[in-house]
Amino acid sequence: MPFRLLVPLGLLCALLPLHHGAPGPGGTAPDPAHYRERVKAMFYHAYDSYLENAFPYDELRPLTCDGHDTWGSFSLTLIDALDTLLILGNVSEFQRVVEVLQDNVDFDIDVNASVFETNIRDPNFMEVIFYQTLHFVVGGLLSAHLLSKKAGVEVEAGWPCSGPLLRMAEEAARKLLPAFQTPTGMPYGTVNLLHGVNPGETPVTCTAGIGTFIVEFATLSSLTGDPVFEDVARVALMRLWESRSDIGLVGNHIDVLTGKWVAQDSGIGAGVDSYFEYLVKGAILLQDKKLMAMFLEYNKAIRNYTRFDDWYLWVQMYKGTVSMPVFQSLEAYWPGLQSLIGDIDNAMRTFLNYYTVWKQFGGLPEFYNIPQGYTVEKREGYPLRPELIESAMYLYRATGDPTLLELGRDAVESIEKISKVECGFATIKDLRDHKLDNRMESFFLAETVKYLYLLFDPTNFIHNNGSTFDAVITPYGECILGAGGYIFNTEAHPIDPAALHCCQRLKEEQWEVEDLMREFYSLKRNRSRFQKKTMSSGPWQPPAGPGTSSSENEDEARDKRPTKQKIPLLSCPSQPFTSKLALLGQVFLDSS
Numbered sequence: 001m002p003f004r005l006l007v008p009l010g011l012l013c014a015l016l017p018l019h020h021g022a023p024g025p026g027g028t029a030p031d032p033a034h035y036r037e038r039v040k041a042m043f044y045h046a047y048d049s050y051l052e053n054a055f056p057y058d059e060l061r062p063l064t065c066d067g068h069d070t071w072g073s074f075s076l077t078l079i080d081a082l083d084t085l086l087i088l089g090n091v092s093e094f095q096r097v098v099e100v101l102q103d104n105v106d107f108d109i110d111v112n113a114s115v116f117e118t119n120i121r122d123p124n125f126m127e128v129i130f131y132q133t134l135h136f137v138v139g140g141l142l143s144a145h146l147l148s149k150k151a152g153v154e155v156e157a158g159w160p161c162s163g164p165l166l167r168m169a170e171e172a173a174r175k176l177l178p179a180f181q182t183p184t185g186m187p188y189g190t191v192n193l194l195h196g197v198n199p200g201e202t203p204v205t206c207t208a209g210i211g212t213f214i215v216e217f218a219t220l221s222s223l224t225g226d227p228v229f230e231d232v233a234r235v236a237l238m239r240l241w242e243s244r245s246d247i248g249l250v251g252n253h254i255d256v257l258t259g260k261w262v263a264q265d266s267g268i269g270a271g272v273d274s275y276f277e278y279l280v281k282g283a284i285l286l287q288d289k290k291l292m293a294m295f296l297e298y299n300k301a302i303r304n305y306t307r308f309d310d311w312y313l314w315v316q317m318y319k320g321t322v323s324m325p326v327f328q329s330l331e332a333y334w335p336g337l338q339s340l341i342g343d344i345d346n347a348m349r350t351f352l353n354y355y356t357v358w359k360q361f362g363g364l365p366e367f368y369n370i371p372q373g374y375t376v377e378k379r380e381g382y383p384l385r386p387e388l389i390e391s392a393m394y395l396y397r398a399t400g401d402p403t404l405l406e407l408g409r410d411a412v413e414s415i416e417k418i419s420k421v422e423c424g425f426a427t428i429k430d431l432r433d434h435k436l437d438n439r440m441e442s443f444f445l446a447e448t449v450k451y452l453y454l455l456f457d458p459t460n461f462i463h464n465n466g467s468t469f470d471a472v473i474t475p476y477g478e479c480i481l482g483a484g485g486y487i488f489n490t491e492a493h494p495i496d497p498a499a500l501h502c503c504q505r506l507k508e509e510q511w512e513v514e515d516l517m518r519e520f521y522s523l524k525r526n527r528s529r530f531q532k533k534t535m536s537s538g539p540w541q542p543p544a545g546p547g548t549s550s551s552e553n554e555d556e557a558r559d560k561r562p563t564k565q566k567i568p569l570l571s572c573p574s575q576p577f578t579s580k581l582a583l584l585g586q587v588f589l590d591s592s
């Protein structure tokens with residue numbers, strides 16, 4: 001039975017450890033180049049061992065140097081590691097793996113795949129065992145599809161609106177659609193890839209398992225032209241929003257047939273986390289003010305009821321009373337999410353609280369009892385999760401604060417010291433005695449290593465602020481890609497937001513890109529040092545149109561256009577040109 005609150009609130013506040021502005025040990029900022037190489041070596045130590053000892057199984061078992069399937073047998077670690085290969089600059093291996101996946105991954109198999117996560121539930125639904133899922137496969141394939149050109153893959157004529165990895169992602173996602181056929185529109189947690197939802201499948205699904213589809217599904221609908229994916233994701237989000245309590249909170253498990261909350265603990269962690277993550281990332285990716293408005297409303301309620309001195313606790317969703325003063329390792333994504341809405345100060349304060357826990361154990365225990373300042377029984381493990389490193393990457397990009405690099409250094413040092421074994425890196429079963437578990441979850445290569453590398457590689461193409469880009473000819477006209485502002489899905493697979501404008505280009509958007517290009521070239525003329533790569537031969541020319549050669553005609557043509565109804569970009573208009581181009585909607589601080 002997990003720990004429950006027995007401590008009066010007043011005492012609770014007194015007990016809360018206060019750790020603000022703690023400098024890193026030794027005070028010297030880590031050398032990014034040195035740690036970049038260390039992280040790259042960590043990746044290949046694990047990746048090469050997976051290929052040698054575990055492929056085609058889903059995951060490596062590092063203590064027994066073999067592999068096992070974790071619910072789906074899709075060679076998940078290979079799919080999850082694909083875009084990390086490109087971020088580390090290994091285009092040849094990226095190209096090889098794209099071929100391997102096309103020849104090996106088959107979704108027409110009689111297995112029950114979890115739609116988002118599969119829970120081995122205990123009475124309090126707090127016991128969540130993650131099984132990698134079809135959902136993550138879709139994200140990994142979509143991201144690799146959109147990065148294919150940058151990786152030098154021979155793409156087909158209609159790319160990015162068609163391609164083998166896109167078709168695989170679409171096929172996998174179509175296997176998930178039967179789960180959404182419920183009276184509420186909220187999906188079941190598990191689906192059989194051949195037969196759909198099994199009769200008798202439990203109708204209880206966690207909040208994250210309902211609210212974590214918009215990033216992948218909207219991208220899929222934009223690239224394939226089939227709105228069904230975005231539609232089901234939006235309905236599920238709207239149902240959750242409509243099910244929130246009067247004090248504006250959601251629980252962590254709900255019955256998707258009745259819409260009744262089954263588990264009413266409310267927090268930012270297990271079973272809920274990526275719902276909030278996708279409201280923000282969906283809002284930025286789709287410039288959708290409604291999604292952002294939903295998140296900001298939740299953020300107010302979360303602040304009012306669950307935040308105590310920059311720690312976040314669990315409360316009863318209807319009463320707002322504290323039910324569990326616990327910090328879960330999964331919650332360490334929150335400071336990074338706060339930085340995405342520009343709430344840097346609050347993000348840093350919470351980050352520093354979480355960093356103290358890392359320093360205490362050399363990792364983040366799954367559950368940490370805040371008033372007691374120690375691990376929760378049977379929750380002392382650290383499966384090499386990425387969340388605190390993910391937040392450090394976002395916050396370092398926003399602030400340049402060296403403390404964030406120090407967390408990266410500490411993470412490399414302790415993961416190498418505690419979990420490195422001959423055949424990879426092993427989940428830490430217990431941070432108190434460093435006992436290891438025979439598991440290396442695929443998110444270690446997809447997320448933990450990737451965010452560490454991006455923390456130490458400020459010039460990586462992922463961090464591009466729009467100063468370089470690719471203009472691509474698609475069946476729908478020209479579109480801009482690779483200008484930066486990538487949106488990471490919940491498994492750290494980067495989605496290029498500009499790609500969503502490539503395949504069903506609304507006329508207005510075409511004009512908008514032309515405006516931006518026109519503004520860009522007038523800027524280029526001013527700033528000669530600007531570098532530009534184009535896929536099509538020769539400099540960009542506005543599309544030929546009757547009598548449009550001279551700029552006057554263009555202005556005239558533009559004035560004839562109906563005024564745009566489009567929602568103004570989420571990006572603040574004061575942003576300099578380069579970031580506007582960067583992604584049509586990024587809200588990161590633009591350092592240029």
Ligand code: DMJ
Nearest residue numbers: 130274385386443490491
């Ligand atoms: C991953 O599966 C995903 O990041 C998910 O969003 C949270 N849990 C793990 C990493 O901790």
